[in-house]
Amino acid sequence: MSLLLSGEFVCEVRYPDAYRFLAVESNQKDVNAYLTRIGRTLAATEQGGSWYAAYDRIDQDEKRAIKDEFTRIKQKIRFLVEFFVKSMRASEREVFYSRGDKIEAHALMAAIDGNPGLRAEFQALGNVGRGGATDGKMKGSLDRQLRMLVDEGYLVVANAEREIYQVTGKIEYLTEIVQFLMTTDNIADDISEEQETPAQLF
Template sequence: MFEQTLTLLLAGEFICNVRYQDAWRFLEDENQRHEVDAFLGKLGRRLARTRQGGAWFAAYQTIGPTERKAMRDGFAEIKHHLRLLVGFFVHLMQAMRQDQFLAPGSLIEANRLIGAIDENPNLRGELQSLAGLAKGPTGDGTHRGMLDRLLRKLRDEGYLVLANPERQIYAVTGKIEYLQEVVDFLMSHQSIPDELAEESDADTHQETLL
């Protein structure tokens, strides 16, 4: 399991109990975790965990020009796309009167979501505005088609897994904690720093960016 876990980490994956259960259990052992961290150290990386503890990932040990560019790119993707998606699903869950929003292990049932959208003009408008964010075929232009594209985008980005294909039920992964941390950071800093390594707040958050 050592090799598989390292492969996932070095590929930029977030290891959680929802998406990668075997690797998650492997990292729960302190000795095995230490071995993984030691190996990552030889490659300029280190093992890190989201603040709420829902996912492990590989973070940079030091921030140079190459790492800084990767961090800026990561901020840009979230700032311009994923933050909007998260905002949409926040409103959607509120409309469904669901208290717990996008925590690791939470379930999202597409059929229930589309019902809430059909009953709420504001959500329909937001859905239409966001429909262009997801790449790929445009679909049939229906609200359900638009919702499915957004769910697939979050799945392709590693924030969801399709837990029940027949019922179209998605499970939220631990990577959502990373997204929430970065969204909070962006909400406080409204712009992406040009020189992240020179920003004290950005240094504090460097471990949340790959």
């Protein structure tokens, strides 16, 4: 419960025990009963890979909270999407990342080094993410970008020694946010009671 209330996304990659707990229907009902009492509801991503606490009702305070959170996500979404898209290109993937997929830092760095154009793109991306490439070194910049994705809950460190990262179920939430932004971009300016999608996302 504490994970959900703190805004975490519970998936089998990052929180396997909690995810298994929520996989039981009776536990879902118990958790949802508690969340409902505080104006929240148990929600899952469309692909079912991650659980999170969304707003069950939207009053004025909730509108402000949703607006603030959505603004925060929009500020970071360019970095998030571009990192995964560029990593796809570097790894020669044909489909977008999904939960459980792995990103090997050494292999990614080798691909970047072998492609001057891609290297320039990742260096530019370092200026978008937190703590850009201030030392001028691509490896340091890539490490900071990966740490940011871990801090934001999109990656976990699967093997620290080999620098292997694993994509969490929160990637599904990112995909839904992108799809929502493609249909409307006025949420940060005007959230009306009729707009149900933001409540479902938050």
